[in-house]
Amino acid sequence: MLNENLCQDCPRNCLVDRSKTTGFCGAHNKIVVAKVIENFAWEEPSISGEKGTLAIFFAGCNLKCEFCQNYQISRTAKGKEYSPNEFYLYLSGFDLSKYSAIEFITPTHFSSLLLEALRGKKLPLPIVWNSSGYEKKEMIETLAEIVDVFMPDLKYYSSELSKRYSLAEDYFDYASESIRAMRKLKPDIIIDGQMRQGLLVRHLVLPSCYKDSLKVLDYIAxxxxxxxxxxxxxxxxKYSSIKRRLYPLEYKIVLDYAGKLGLNQGYIQELSSSSEDYIPDFN
Ligand code: SF4
Incomplete structure (x- = not known):
């Protein structure tokens, strides 16, 4: 924690002592792993690399979007618990030559504990920080010591939308500052198509929200x-108030605008990706 034992790891600033209770994210003072997938190849090719990542899905979340596709593990912080030292030993126990990178998925609420686990330690693979973007710039600057590739979402520009869907009116203020810091701290290093250091920003276009997506793209540009x-x-x-999938025209408007802005480095999804097949099963 940044200030004595009262948690301020993320913009929620709950100021709770996690050895005794929990804040918004539901996490105590142990690192909680909900699931590990080896050779995870669902990410963008520059992240998955040739072998796929060692994907560590953390339990709980500091954002908890109502439409979360990982809701089975983000709603509660239940899973296998590790102290920072135990977590380092656990990671070291894998044959890391089998993966392209180590990927931390939804790690923000364990930032201080992960720093404690990995600071000053040498792992032979890039560490990918796959987060919601709802983070503090100061924490990102510290995390840069252990993280090689930042892969945040930039979910919303509008504070009305971020309040409605993620109870975080100040989402864009924090995420935009954090992402700008990530850009500054980690210039891209890409070897054989794999990002060994750098930044990849993700954005999910939501139904009826394409105008907000255009503002998000302006920022990324x-x-x-x-x-x-x-x-x-x-x-x-079952938790989302948005009841339909994205229309092809909404997505086309966003893709065309990205092209106009010259955002031609990266990836787009096919609309056929909008299916329950893309919701991981964590049971
Ligand atoms: S990490 Fe959790 S407890 Fe700490 S400030 Fe964020 S939501 Fe609150």
Missing amino acids: SLGKTQISLMCQFTPT
Whole structure:
């Protein structure tokens, strides 16, 4: 934690002592792993590389979007618990030559604990930080010591949308600052098509929200040359108030605008990705 034992790891600033209770994210003071997938090849090719990542899905979340596709593990922080030292030993126990990278998925609420686990340690693979973007710039600057590739979402520009879907009115203020810091801290290093260091920003276009997506793209363009991944896989879940998938025209407007802005480094999804096949099963 940044301030004594009261948690301020993320913009929620819950100021709780996680050895005694939990804040918004639901996490205590142990690192909680919900699932590990070896040779995870579902990410963008510059992240998955040739062998796929060692994907560590953390339990709980500091954002908890109502439409979360990983809701089975993000709603509660239940899973296998590790102290920072145990977590380092656990990671070291894998044959790391089998993967292209180590990927931390939804790690923000464990930032301080992961820093404690990995600071000053040498692992032979890039560490990918796959986050919601709802993070603090100061924490990102510290995390840069252990993270090689930042892969944040930039979900919303509008505070009305971020409040409605993620209870985080200040999402864009924090995410935009954090992502600008990531861009500055990690210039891209790409070897044989795999990002060994750098930044890839993801954006999921939501139904009825394409105008907000255009503003998100304006911001990403202001970062300078940056890999982007535009996604259309939104699928209604039992928790989401949005009840339909994205229309092809909505997605086309966003893709055309990205082209106009010169955002041509990165990836786009096919609309056929909008299906329940793209919701991982964590049971
Ligand atoms: S990491 Fe969790 S407890 Fe800490 S400030 Fe964020 S939501 Fe609150």
